[in-house]
Amino acid sequence: MDRPLVPFGRPRAERADAARNREHLLDAARLMIAEHGVDKVTMDALAERAGLGKGTVFRRFGTRAGIFRALIEADERRFQELVLSGPPPLGPGADPVERLVAYGRARIRFLLEHRTLARAAIERGQPLPEGEVDMTALHLRVLLVQADPDLGEPDGLAIMLKAALEGPPLMFLASDEPRSPREAEHLLTESWRTLVERLLPQQTPADRP
Incomplete structure (x- = not known):
């Protein structure tokens, strides 16, 4: 049996623009962590780094x-x-x-x-x-x-x-x-x-x- 795992959950379908925003935010968060560490990643700082509104960050991640x-x-x-x-x-x-x-x-x-x-x-x-x-x-x-x-x-x-x-x-x-x-x-x-x-x-x- 070569495929012993099942997919890790099933992400809900997202609109193309929402999916792009999510990946853009995750990439921005990774860069911030690499440059400054986890402590510097806040909702406001991530929104500013990604060039998106703070509301978008809250909708994507909640907290x-x-x-x-x-x-x-x-x-x-x-x-x-x-x-x-x-x-x-x-x-x-x-x-x-x-x-x-x-x-x-x-x-x-x-x-x-x-x-x-x-x-x-x-x-x-x-x-x-x-x-x-x-x-x-x-x-x-x-x-x-x-x-x-x-x-x-x-x-x-x-x-x-x-x-x-x-x-x-x-x-x-x-x-x-x-x-x-x-x-x-x-x-x-x-x-x-x-x-x-x-x-x-x-x-x-x-x-x-």
């Missing part, structure tokens, strides 16, 4: 946090495209255990690279936003079954692996421990590889003829 959620969602869709149709081992065509390891490495890197946006996307006093589909758990379950059809409780294992995969980066985001993102990425990706290969020891590429 300042909505700007960062939209940026993350756009990057999530690009990430999913790599998983669905990118080169192996992240994309289709590789051994399922290799894909599990590659997915974990790529997902950890994604979470760490988006740590600042993730903080800025949280609305104060509001519950954390939830995706329409639990993409990670679904993808992990499919690869687990491909790797070992006799593996018991793939649904529960996928949930546990998702927690093991996404929990540590989130703890790193909330931690004041002086560990660099590069150090954290190496620690977490190698731990993920060890976890997958211990769970599926008979399935690791080294054990195959």
Whole structure:
């Protein structure tokens, strides 16, 4: 099964001019973040940078946090495209255990690279936003079954692996421990590889003829 994911939600249809404005605003926000950091991105500053009215920014994103959620969602869709149709081992065509390891490495890197946006996307006093589909758990379950059809409780294992995969980066985001993102990425990706290969020891590429 080469396409284990379903699309990350379905964006509502937009008029062509509205879609152009949205992409223009997202591009302007990315430039502002690259030049000045997340803290300098406000509704007023984004409207001025994009050359659009403040009302347009509010209609597109609702709140300042909505700007960062939209940026993350756009990057999530690009990430999913790599998983669905990118080169192996992240994309289709590789051994399922290799894909599990590659997915974990790529997902950890994604979470760490988006740590600042993730903080800025949280609305104060509001519950954390939830995706329409639990993409990670679904993808992990499919690869687990491909790797070992006799593996018991793939649904529960996928949930546990998702927690093991996404929990540590989130703890790193909330931690004041002086560990660099590069150090954290190496620690977490190698731990993920060890976890997958211990769970599926008979399935690791080294054990195959």
